[in-house]
Amino acid sequence: MDSEPTPVSKPESPVLISSQTLILASLFVAVISVAIFIFVSRRKGQSKRNLLLLLGPSDSGKTSIFSSLVYGHVVQTNTSMQANSSFLNIQGKRDPIQIVDVPGHPRLRDQFKDSLSSAKALAFVVDANTASRNAAVIAEHLHSVLDAIMAIPPSQPLPTLLILAHKCDLIKASSSSADTSALAVTRVQTILERELERRRSSQSGGMGVEALGDENNDEKPNMGGLDCSGPGGTFRFENWEGGEVVFLGTSVKGSEVADEKSVKGSIAPLMDWIEENI
Ligand SMILES: Nc1nc2c(ncn2[C@@H]2O[C@H](COP(=O)(O)OP(=O)(O)O)[C@@H](O)[C@H]2O)c(=O)[nH]1
Ligand SMILES: [Mg+2]
Numbered sequence: 001m002d003s004e005p006t007p008v009s010k011p012e013s014p015v016l017i018s019s020q021t022l023i024l025a026s027l028f029v030a031v032i033s034v035a036i037f038i039f040v041s042r043r044k045g046q047s048k049r050n051l052l053l054l055l056g057p058s059d060s061g062k063t064s065i066f067s068s069l070v071y072g073h074v075v076q077t078n079t080s081m082q083a084n085s086s087f088l089n090i091q092g093k094r095d096p097i098q099i100v101d102v103p104g105h106p107r108l109r110d111q112f113k114d115s116l117s118s119a120k121a122l123a124f125v126v127d128a129n130t131a132s133r134n135a136a137v138i139a140e141h142l143h144s145v146l147d148a149i150m151a152i153p154p155s156q157p158l159p160t161l162l163i164l165a166h167k168c169d170l171i172k173a174s175s176s177s178a179d180t181s182a183l184a185v186t187r188v189q190t191i192l193e194r195e196l197e198r199r200r201s202s203q204s205g206g207m208g209v210e211a212l213g214d215e216n217n218d219e220k221p222n223m224g225g226l227d228c229s230g231p232g233g234t235f236r237f238e239n240w241e242g243g244e245v246v247f248l249g250t251s252v253k254g255s256e257v258a259d260e261k262s263v264k265g266s267i268a269p270l271m272d273w274i275e276e277n278i
Contacts, residue, residue: 052122119159122160
């Protein structure tokens with residue numbers, strides 16, 4: 001006669017708790033997975049900064065350096081209108097190093113800015129043998145690179161700037177035992193510092209810098225990037241506020257007379273730097 005006991009709340013209550021728990025648990029799992037994803041992709045992003053960009057005027061030797069690094073020998077090419085890109089495997093390194101040879105043509109050379117955030121280093125190639133003659137044009141190009149580096153937001157790491165005093169096999173030394181690689185570096189550094197200081201002082205004096213560069217270039221006015229600490233803000237690479245600048249003497253043409261005393265140059269200093277720093 002008695003109606004059947006109908007427990008209403010008892011069986012439902014564990015169901016209710018478990019669905020809430022389920023929602024909370026899945027939310028928790030979702031949050032944790034997002035956190036793990038962000039952490040892993042950041043780590044990946046950091047370890048992926050293994051890009052070296054080769055920059056500099058046409059004919060300075062970028063493609064020769066590129067092919068020496070990647071293929072181990074120079075491949076004869078014509079002036080390229082496209083970037084060359086390849087990977088370099090280094091023993092003992094997990095990730096290959098990407099090397100990109102950016103054309104030096106004034107209308108194409110700014111391409112490098114697209115990959116600046118993933119670059120570990122920029123190697124600006126200068127023909128040490130003709131640097132004096134082409135000083136104004138080279139400095140104008142380098143100025144745009146310095147400007148781009150200094151425009152990187154402070155939250156991002158800065159790439160290292162290498163300046164390669166290249167073709168040092170062509171440097172004529174006064175004595176046969178002279179280190180032509182060191183001579184090339186000193187020559188290129190002195191010429192560039194003098195020319196960049198001219199640009200800096202003419203800018204701060206209000207005169208347009210266009211007159212100092214290549215008149216065929218449509219140079220952007222008011223390029224920055226020449227800020228230096230030190231007396232009067234004079235441009236010196238060692239005082240440059242955009243970070244460390246490393247100078248290396250290189251050549252892709254070894255000399256037959258090269259021995260330990262007369263260093264005629266090779267690509268080895270660059271290869272060593274890459275192995276140690278990228
Ligand atoms: N003597 C000498 N010539 C070089 C060296 N590197 C490149 N060259 C020559 O310089 C010219 C321009 O080289 P290239 O790599 O095409 O320059 P890019 O326009 O900057 O890519 C070519 O004729 C090369 O053979 C070097 O180390 N020594
Ligand atoms: Mg080239």
